[in-house]
Amino acid sequence: MSDPDPHDPVETVMIVDDDVIVRTAIAEYLRTCGFRVIEAVHAEEAQTVLQSDAMRVDIVLSAVAMRQGGDGFELLRWVHEHRPDVEVVLAGTPGRAAHAAAELCDSGPTLARPYDPQLVLDRIKRMLVARKPRNADG
Amino acid sequence: MSQSGVHMALNPRTRDASAAESRRSVVLVVEDEVLLRLAISETLRDAGYHVLEAGTSEEAMVLLASYDVALLFTDIQLDGALNGAALARLARRHRPDVVVIATSGAEEPSGLDADVTFIRKPYAPEQIVDLVNERLN
Numbered sequence: 001m002s003d004p005d006p007h008d009p010v011e012t013v014m015i016v017d018d019d020v021i022v023r024t025a026i027a028e029y030l031r032t033c034g035f036r037v038i039e040a041v042h043a044e045e046a047q048t049v050l051q052s053d054a055m056r057v058d059i060v061l062s063a064v065a066m067r068q069g070g071d072g073f074e075l076l077r078w079v080h081e082h083r084p085d086v087e088v089v090l091a092g093t094p095g096r097a098a099h100a101a102a103e104l105c106d107s108g109p110t111l112a113r114p115y116d117p118q119l120v121l122d123r124i125k126r127m128l129v130a131r132k133p134r135n136a137d138g
Numbered sequence: 139m140s141q142s143g144v145h146m147a148l149n150p151r152t153r154d155a156s157a158a159e160s161r162r163s164v165v166l167v168v169e170d171e172v173l174l175r176l177a178i179s180e181t182l183r184d185a186g187y188h189v190l191e192a193g194t195s196e197e198a199m200v201l202l203a204s205y206d207v208a209l210l211f212t213d214i215q216l217d218g219a220l221n222g223a224a225l226a227r228l229a230r231r232h233r234p235d236v237v238v239i240a241t242s243g244a245e246e247p248s249g250l251d252a253d254v255t256f257i258r259k260p261y262a263p264e265q266i267v268d269l270v271n272e273r274l275n
Contacts, residue, residue: 020197021204024190038176041193045172054173055180127204 011108012055014038015097016046016062016075021127022094026061026101029120034109042069043078050083057086061100064092094124162188163274164205168198168212168225178211181263182270195220202229207236209274211266214242223247226254237273239266 013035017023020041027037038055040046043066050057060079064072072090079088089104091097102117165187169175172193179189190205192198195218201207210229214222226238230251240250243259250256255269 020192020200024201027191036180039179039191040172041197045193048172049176052173054176130204131200 011058012036012038013059013061013104014040014046014049014057016040016043016060016066016072017097018042018063018066018068019094021131022063022097022124025120025124025127026094026097029098029101029114029117030061030104030108032114033105035104042066043071043075044069046075047078047082050079050086057083059104060086060088061097061104062088062090063097064090095121098124162186163208164188164190165209165211165270166190166192166198166201166205166207168192168195168210168216168222170194170213170215170217177263178266181267185267185271187270194218195222195225198225199228202232202236207233209237209239209270211239211270212241214240214244214247223250226251239269239273 013030015023015027015030015037017026018041023039027039030037038049038057040049043062046060046062049055060075062072062075066072076088076090079086089100091100098117098120101120102113105113165182167175167179167182167189169178170193175191175193179191182189190201190207192201195216198212202210210226212222212225216222216225220228222240226240229236229238238251238254239257240254241257241259241261246256246258255273257265257269
């Protein structure tokens, strides 16, 4: 990976979500509409990326509730304090994340939604159902 | 290579966007150091691969169950229930034809399957692209 180029026209979105199914689906949607996408498993990883010079980050799209490494509100406060140049969008549910991603696509590099965000959400729901372990109660 | 598991129940409107995606081999990168995972993943994407990222072995298992992964690139030392060697064995059980490349800052661990390629850290991300190209072609 080369050094970040401040003139690089590709906007970079960092998605922060500890649910791998949601994070992967939203990340792929954003990549399809032309963004460079960084995936962070939790807020601590997001802070590590934002503190490093590894890659320029323009926008952070974060889940609100996360099981470890701080929640979305803490990340929002941290970014405001340490990286006020970076925009933060919080999404409390996968549906809100999909719609926030679609809105980013509308103003992103390709100026078009690659497909309806509802399809992203439908896919996330199917995969979440498939992942759900069977419990003793059936 | 069939990647039917990647895009399920495609709506016709999604097909064009997904068609190019589905022709590319899926590489799963499992690494708990975010900056390293980012560097490898971006370099592999620039080389044309469809890259999935996992920060833990649990995330990796979810992705292996949900996507048609052609190659697993995993760190041996991982947080969570499984280390990379155990993850590789489980991945093989689930998907016998998956190609595995393992990495570690330590010596190559004993017990890796004979056809697992091992590369010791530190490495340049470009070396990983060469290895992936070699194993998938």
